[in-house]
Amino acid sequence: MSKYCFGVDVGGTTVKLGLFRTDGDLLDKWEIPTVTAEEGKAILPDIAKSILQKMEERRMEREDVIGVGIGVPGPVDSEGTIYRAVNLGWGVFNIKKELQTLLNMPVEAGNDANVAALGEVWQGGARGYEHVVMVTLGTGVGGGIIMGGRILPGAMGAAGEIGHINVNDEETIPCNCGNCGCMEQYVSATGVVRLAKQKLAESGRESVLRGTEVTAKDVWDAVKDGDLLAMEVAEEFGWYLGRTLGTIANVVNPEIFVIGGGVSKAGSILIDYIQKNFQKYAFKGCRGALFTLARLGNDAGIYGAAKMLID
Amino acid sequence: MSKYCFGVDVGGTTVKLGLFRTDGDLLDKWEIPTVTAEEGKAILPDIAKSILQKMEERRMEREDVIGVGIGVPGPVDSEGTIYRAVNLGWGVFNIKKELQTLLNMPVEAGNDANVAALGEVWQGGARGYEHVVMVTLGTGVGGGIIMGGRILPGAMGAAGEIGHINVNDEETIPCNCGNCGCMEQYVSATGVVRLAKQKLAESGRESVLRGTEVTAKDVWDAVKDGDLLAMEVAEEFGWYLGRTLGTIANVVNPEIFVIGGGVSKAGSILIDYIQKNFQKYAFKGCRGALFTLARLGNDAGIYGAAKMLID
Numbered sequence: 001m002s003k004y005c006f007g008v009d010v011g012g013t014t015v016k017l018g019l020f021r022t023d024g025d026l027l028d029k030w031e032i033p034t035v036t037a038e039e040g041k042a043i044l045p046d047i048a049k050s051i052l053q054k055m056e057e058r059r060m061e062r063e064d065v066i067g068v069g070i071g072v073p074g075p076v077d078s079e080g081t082i083y084r085a086v087n088l089g090w091g092v093f094n095i096k097k098e099l100q101t102l103l104n105m106p107v108e109a110g111n112d113a114n115v116a117a118l119g120e121v122w123q124g125g126a127r128g129y130e131h132v133v134m135v136t137l138g139t140g141v142g143g144g145i146i147m148g149g150r151i152l153p154g155a156m157g158a159a160g161e162i163g164h165i166n167v168n169d170e171e172t173i174p175c176n177c178g179n180c181g182c183m184e185q186y187v188s189a190t191g192v193v194r195l196a197k198q199k200l201a202e203s204g205r206e207s208v209l210r211g212t213e214v215t216a217k218d219v220w221d222a223v224k225d226g227d228l229l230a231m232e233v234a235e236e237f238g239w240y241l242g243r244t245l246g247t248i249a250n251v252v253n254p255e256i257f258v259i260g261g262g263v264s265k266a267g268s269i270l271i272d273y274i275q276k277n278f279q280k281y282a283f284k285g286c287r288g289a290l291f292t293l294a295r296l297g298n299d300a301g302i303y304g305a306a307k308m309l310i311d
Numbered sequence: 312m313s314k315y316c317f318g319v320d321v322g323g324t325t326v327k328l329g330l331f332r333t334d335g336d337l338l339d340k341w342e343i344p345t346v347t348a349e350e351g352k353a354i355l356p357d358i359a360k361s362i363l364q365k366m367e368e369r370r371m372e373r374e375d376v377i378g379v380g381i382g383v384p385g386p387v388d389s390e391g392t393i394y395r396a397v398n399l400g401w402g403v404f405n406i407k408k409e410l411q412t413l414l415n416m417p418v419e420a421g422n423d424a425n426v427a428a429l430g431e432v433w434q435g436g437a438r439g440y441e442h443v444v445m446v447t448l449g450t451g452v453g454g455g456i457i458m459g460g461r462i463l464p465g466a467m468g469a470a471g472e473i474g475h476i477n478v479n480d481e482e483t484i485p486c487n488c489g490n491c492g493c494m495e496q497y498v499s500a501t502g503v504v505r506l507a508k509q510k511l512a513e514s515g516r517e518s519v520l521r522g523t524e525v526t527a528k529d530v531w532d533a534v535k536d537g538d539l540l541a542m543e544v545a546e547e548f549g550w551y552l553g554r555t556l557g558t559i560a561n562v563v564n565p566e567i568f569v570i571g572g573g574v575s576k577a578g579s580i581l582i583d584y585i586q587k588n589f590q591k592y593a594f595k596g597c598r599g600a601l602f603t604l605a606r607l608g609n610d611a612g613i614y615g616a617a618k619m620l621i622d
Contacts, residue, residue, distance in 0.1 A: 075596055078459065083596070131466035145562070147465070148389065152458060154564025155442035158596035161561045166554060166592045177595060243477060250472045251456070251562045253465025281477045284488060285386055285394070285469035 004060065005309045006051050007119075008070040009112060009301030010034060012087035015047060018302030019054060022066060022310050024123050028054070029302060040089035048102035067106030069305035070099060071115030075157030080109040083156055108308035112301055114151045114160055117144025117258070119304030124296040125258045133254045134294065135162065135245070137263035140176070141184040141191075145252060151308070152252070162248060163188070167240050186240040189216040189263050196233045205229045220266035234273045242277025249278070249286035260294030268293065315371060316620045317362050318430075319381040320423060320612030321345060323398035326358060329613030330365060333377060333621050335434050339365070340613060351400035359413035378417030380616035381410060382426030386468030391420040394467055419619035423612055425462045425471055428455025428569070430615030435607040436569045444565045445605065446473065446556070448574035451487070452495040452502075456563060462619070463563070473559060474499070478551050497551040500527040500574050507544045516540045531577035545584045553588025560589070560597040571605030579604065 004027075009016040012034060019028040032050050035042040051068060054060075072095065074085030080096025095109040110118070117126075117134035126132045130149045136142040141163030145152040152159050163184035164177050171181035185191050196209055196219050207229035208222050222230030245257055259270060271291045279287060296303055315338075320327040323345060330339040343361050346353040362379060365371075383406065385396030391407025406420040421429070428437075428445035437443045441460045447453040452474030456463040463470050474495035475488050482492035496502050507520055507530050518540035519533050533541030556568055570581060582602045590598060607614055 143562075147458070147463060152463075152563065154458070154597075155566040156564060156596065156599070158594065159562065159564040161564070161594045161597060164594035165558045165561050169554070179592065179594070182594075243480070247476045247558060248562055250476050251454075251470065251559055252463065253467060253470040253472070255466040281490065283469065283472045283475035283490070283493075285467065286465075286472060288467070 004065045005306045006054075006065070006068040007302035007304070007306030008047055008068060009115070009305055010043065010047075010070065010072045010088065011112075012036070012073065015043070015050075016298070016302050017047070017050060017054070018299070018306060019058075020303075020306040026299070026303070029299070030054075034088065036087070036089045038089075039091070040085075043088060043090075044095070044099050044102060048099065051103065062105060065105060067108065067309040068099065068103060069108045069110070069115070069308035070095060071110050071112040071301045071305045073112050076109050076111045076153065077155070077157040078153050080107070081157075082109070106309060110151050110153065110305070110308060111144075111157055111160070113142035114144040114153065115304035115308070116142075116260070116300035117146050117160075117304065118151055118307050119296055119300035119302070120258045120260065120294050121146050121149070121304075122307040123303050124300060125260075125292040125294050126256050129255045131253065131255045132258060133160075133245070133248055133252065134258040134260060135241075136261035136294075137188055137259065138261035139189055141188045142261070145254075147252065162244070165244055165247070167244055183240060183244050187237055187263075192216040192219050192233065192237055192263060195236050196230070199229055199233050199236075203229060203232070216263050217265070220263075220269065223266075224269060234269075238273030238277050242274040243281045245274065246278050246281030246283075246286075249282045249289050253286050254289050256290040256292060258292055258294050260300065264293055314377075315375050316377045316617045317365075317379040318613035318615070318617030319358055319379060320426070320616055321354065321358075321381065321383045321399065322423075323347070323384065326354070326361075327609070327613050328358070328361060328365075329610070329617060330369075331614075331617040337610070337614070340610070341365075345399065347398070347400045349400075350402070351396070354399060354401075355406070355410050355413060359410065362414065373416065376416060378419065378620040379410065379414060380419045380421070380426070380619035381406060382421050382423040382612045382616045384423050387420050387422045387464065388466070388468040389464050391418070392468075393420070417620060421462050421464065421616070421619060422455075422468055422471070424453035425455040425464065426615035426619065427453075427571070427611035428457050428471075428615065429462055429618050430607055430611035430613070431569045431571065431605050432457050432460070432615075433618040434614050435611060436571075436603040436605045437567050440566045442564065442566045443569060444471075444556070444559055444563065445569040445571060446552075447572035447605075448499055448570065449572035450500055452499045453572070456565075458563065473555070476555055476558070478555055494551060494555050498548055498574070500572075503527040503530050503544065503548055503574060506547050507541070510540055510544050510547075514540060514543070527574050528576070531574075531580065534577075535580060545580075549584030549588050553585040554592045556585065557589050557592030557594075557597075560593045560600050564597050565600050567601040567603060569603055569605050571611065575604055
């Protein structure tokens with residue numbers, strides 16, 4: 001009986017790999033470097049080699065393994081075609097077919113943010129839910145949408161690009177994507193720092209943040225300590241994110257939002273600021289969505305990747 | 312061999328019914344009144360009776376019919392449960408099961424806006440596409456989302472409630488839903504009239520719309536005639552709708568948007584105003600979405616309802 005699967009999460013510098021039992025237990029995890037030279041042509045062969053090595057090490061047979069799931073930093077459609085992955089040097093090709101050929105076993109592929117969302121649904125903060133939107137607040141803002149227990153990739157694998165929703169038509173500073181006023185510019189780790197710096201410059205209010213090299217963590221720590229200026233920043237953060245999640249709820253009507261990424265380490269106080277704006281702006285029929293924090297941290301990707309194989 | 316199916320579109324005053332061949336031909340269509348008295352308890356029995364009558368009339372056997380699809384004005388989840396339908400007097404119950412019992416044949420149920428979108432995908436403006444968002448610009452603004460060729464209902468059947476996305480945080484006049492600043496307040500037929508009246512009041516500009524009882528059709532006719540004030544209204548309409556469809560593209564990444572409803576009779580000029588804003592605000596990876604006009608008019612509902620039975 002087949003009862004194992006592998007989950008692979010490809011990042012710009014490191015590939016994370018996990019060996020799972022199909023019931024959800026993570027048995028082993030390890031990393032290999034991501035070799036992006038020559039348009040990243042070694043990445044998939046390196047992954048295949050590492051998996052086959054692990055199987056040999058553990059004396060696993062082909063028939064013990066139901067397959068390999070892989071998440072990558074770029075848009076992947078429902079057929080497993082990736083359209084670009086700038087960080088890896090990849091152009092357009094079918095990841096699923098290529099890795100399948102290298103491994104001679106079933107492969108499923110997805111976008112890393114979508115795959116992480118599936119991980120949180122399988123064994124993390126959204127366990128037990130089928131209609132889920134995950135928001136990852138890191139250096140940028142990523143999103144993953146799970147509907148009916150499955151990843152919603154959209155037409156070209158670009159569904160869930162919620163960090164680039166326009167939330168401020170008056171912004172003049174461009175986002176990394178080229179547009180101006182993307183949500184990412186206000187609620188990512190760098191966005192929160194930017195909001196704090198603006199507030200410090202505009203307001204005469206005293207604050208523990210004054211005269212320091214502000215980080216997103218500093219801002220949220222100050223919020224917890226009752227720093228009034230930091231709380232104004234948190235209000236602004238909550239307005240941008242809560243109102244936009246209200247919009248997203250009107251579009252896909254999730255049961256629950258999962259908040260992950262570095263900024264989410266601030267904890268449940270984040271949700272308080274988000275939720276009061278969400279309640280104000282979401283349509284009545286979509287307002288029942290719950291909020292929770294992600295639980296799997298950096299392992300969400302390997303969990304979700306493995307889960308793609310299991311139905 | 313079964314080769315027919317029925318599509319039913321329940322409105323507040325009339326139920327539309329259609330008899331289809333499973334290849335998509337509409338063979339017959341007719342209407343019966345919607346009897347909303349006593350919490351609408353006669354509605355499903357009346358529909359069942361009308362279908363059985365039609366089968367008798369045409370000497371069809373049970374085994375000739377693969378089933379009945381029904382669209383209703385309220386949120387319906389993937390199991391066929393409706394959560395409320397104020398216009399019909401309905402509370403929460405499983406439409407699918409109830410109509411199935413009355414007819415003794417397979418039934419599928421969905422929200423009317425979602426079902427209309429499926430109709431346009433099957434035999435209308437979005438034929439040949441699998442990832443589609445339909446926007447219906449009528450008295451209100453409805454939305455329907457098709458992903459992978461299927462209706463996306465969301466958790467509680469409220470996905471696609473795009474008319475109630477907040478697009479103006481400064482609005483003080485409430486929408487019918489209770490919130491303020493919903494997209495519906497600006498781009499529905501009544502919304503366009505409202506924008507025009509505001510513009511007429513604020514601007515000193517001459518216009519054919521001055522001193523008339525303005526309708527949405529008048530506004531778009533004036534736009535086509537080069538009326539500068541009407542064109543300003545169209546710009547505003549295009550900003551509200553184009554920017555918001557950019558947001559929706561970032562969430563579900565459709566291949567195509569279908570614009571339907573009364574306002575869409577203005578024709579392709581509408582799309583020009585929408586698209587230039589869409590192009591500005593959508594994320595690069597989602598910007599390739601096409602725009603088209605709906606083609607089935609009021610029949611979209613019966614088409615989509617029938618299509619729910621066919622895979």
